[in-house]
Amino acid sequence: MAEAGVEGRLLIDLGWRRGRVTGVSVHSTRPLNMPRMFCGKKPAEVTVALPLIYSVCGVAQGCAAAEALEQALGMPVSPAVRHRRRLLIAFETLKEHLWQIELKWTRFLDRAPDRRGITQLFSLMQDFRAAHFPAGRLFAAEDSNVQATPVQFADRLDDLERYLDSRIFSQPRQSWLEICDWQSLSKWSRRCATVAQQMLFQVENRGQAGLGRTRIAALGALDVKYLNRRLAGAGADRFIAQPDWQDAPAETSAFTRHCDHPLLLSLAKEWGNGLLTRAAARLVELALLTDELRNGIVDPGTSDSLESGPCVGPGIGISQVEAARGRLVHRAELAAGRVANYQILAPTEWNFHPKGVLAGSLLGLAAGNTADLQQRAELLINAIDPCVGYQLRIGVSESNGEPGRE
Numbered sequence: 001m002a003e004a005g006v007e008g009r010l011l012i013d014l015g016w017r018r019g020r021v022t023g024v025s026v027h028s029t030r031p032l033n034m035p036r037m038f039c040g041k042k043p044a045e046v047t048v049a050l051p052l053i054y055s056v057c058g059v060a061q062g063c064a065a066a067e068a069l070e071q072a073l074g075m076p077v078s079p080a081v082r083h084r085r086r087l088l089i090a091f092e093t094l095k096e097h098l099w100q101i102e103l104k105w106t107r108f109l110d111r112a113p114d115r116r117g118i119t120q121l122f123s124l125m126q127d128f129r130a131a132h133f134p135a136g137r138l139f140a141a142e143d144s145n146v147q148a149t150p151v152q153f154a155d156r157l158d159d160l161e162r163y164l165d166s167r168i169f170s171q172p173r174q175s176w177l178e179i180c181d182w183q184s185l186s187k188w189s190r191r192c193a194t195v196a197q198q199m200l201f202q203v204e205n206r207g208q209a210g211l212g213r214t215r216i217a218a219l220g221a222l223d224v225k226y227l228n229r230r231l232a233g234a235g236a237d238r239f240i241a242q243p244d245w246q247d248a249p250a251e252t253s254a255f256t257r258h259c260d261h262p263l264l265l266s267l268a269k270e271w272g273n274g275l276l277t278r279a280a281a282r283l284v285e286l287a288l289l290t291d292e293l294r295n296g297i298v299d300p301g302t303s304d305s306l307e308s309g310p311c312v313g314p315g316i317g318i319s320q321v322e323a324a325r326g327r328l329v330h331r332a333e334l335a336a337g338r339v340a341n342y343q344i345l346a347p348t349e350w351n352f353h354p355k356g357v358l359a360g361s362l363l364g365l366a367a368g369n370t371a372d373l374q375q376r377a378e379l380l381i382n383a384i385d386p387c388v389g390y391q392l393r394i395g396v397s398e399s400n401g402e403p404g405r406e
Helices: 034-038 043-053 058-073 079-109 116-132 154-169 182-189 195-205 224-232 236-241 262-271 275-298 347-351 357-362 370-384
Strands: 009-017 020-028 316-323 326-335 338-345 389-396
Touching (some): 009 357, 009 370, 034 338, 043 338, 058 316, 058 326, 079 195, 079 316, 079 370, 116 154, 224 236, 224 316, 236 338, 370 389
Parallel strands (some): 009 389
Antiparallel strands (some): 316 326, 326 338
16 A cells, blocks of 8 residues: 555555456546646746646656646747756656665565665756756746756766666666567576666566566557647546547556667567566666766757747647656646646556556456465556555455465
C-alpha cells in the first residue's frame, strides 16, 4: 500500500482463484478536474502555482504549462529556452529512475538504499535551474526568454557519472550501452556487484523475466489537432479519465520510448514487455539521459532566435512533454488574457487505464499464495510506475481457498 495525498490514489483489486488472477479492477480517485481551479487566473499565476500542486514530476508539469500558455498567448520562444527546459526534465527523469532503483529495488532486495546519487542529481539540477533561469521564474511565460548565466557543470557531471558507473552499471555507461542481447545482459547481471545487477539477476533467477507480459500498443505520435478535438469535445472528461488511441488503450513509458534499442528489442523478443524488459528499459534511459545531459550542457548547440509553437486556434495552446512516466499533455484556453479552461492528460491515465497495460499485465498472473501474489503484483505496479500512491487489494475465492504453492 502507498499513501494517498492531495493527488488521490489508485485502487487496484485482484480476484484470485486456483492460483491465478481471474479479474482486475483499476479505479482512480485522482481529482482529474483539479486544473479547473486555474480558470480566471492569469497565465503567470498558473505557471507559478501548478508545479507546486503537482509535486510529482513538477518540473515536467511546469514546462508543459509554460509551453501550452506560450502557444495560447501567441508568444514566440527561442529553441534555446525549450532546450534548457528539456534538460531540466532530463534531470527530473534521471532523479525519478534513481528514486525507483534506490528506494524500490533495494526494498525488493532487502538492501539499504543509497541516496547520494539522488542528492547529487537534485543539487546539480537546482544549480542548473538557477543559472539558466536567474529570475527564478522558470515556468513564467512572460520572462522565459531571459539569457542564461554561464556556469560550468562539467566537473559535477563527472562526479555524477562516476557514481552511476560504480553504483548502478559496474562499468562505464558507454560500454554498458553496447550490451545488445539478453544473454549478454544476463552475464552482466550475474556479477551482482550493484543493486541493478542484483535486481535483474533476481528477476531472471526466480523465473520472473516474462512476468506481466501483455499485448498493448505503444502510444504513437499525437497530432495537436486530434488532441484539441478530443479535449474540446463533449467527451473530454471521459477521454482524460480513460484515454484511448486508435480506439484502444495504449502504453507510454520508458520502455515505449526506447523499444527500438537493440537490447530492448532482444529482450522483448524473448520476454515480451515483461518485468525484465521493463527493468532494463529504466537502465537504458538512465544511461542515455546522462549522456544527453552532458552533451546538452557542455555543448548546447541551440539558437536563440525566436519561434512559435504549433497553433490549433486563437487563444488555445497544447503542449506535449515526455515526463519520467510517459507522455504528459496540457491544454490551455485563454479569453481576455485569463484562463478560460485548463486540462491535463497524464501518463498514469494511459498506463493505469481499467483495460490498460497494468490490467493486462496482472490478469492471469500466477502465484502460489497471496503473499507471493502481492509481491509479484507490486513488482509490476512499480515497474509501470504510477505517479500517485496505490492500494492493492486481493480477493480470494471462498470456494477455492488459498492453494498450496505450485
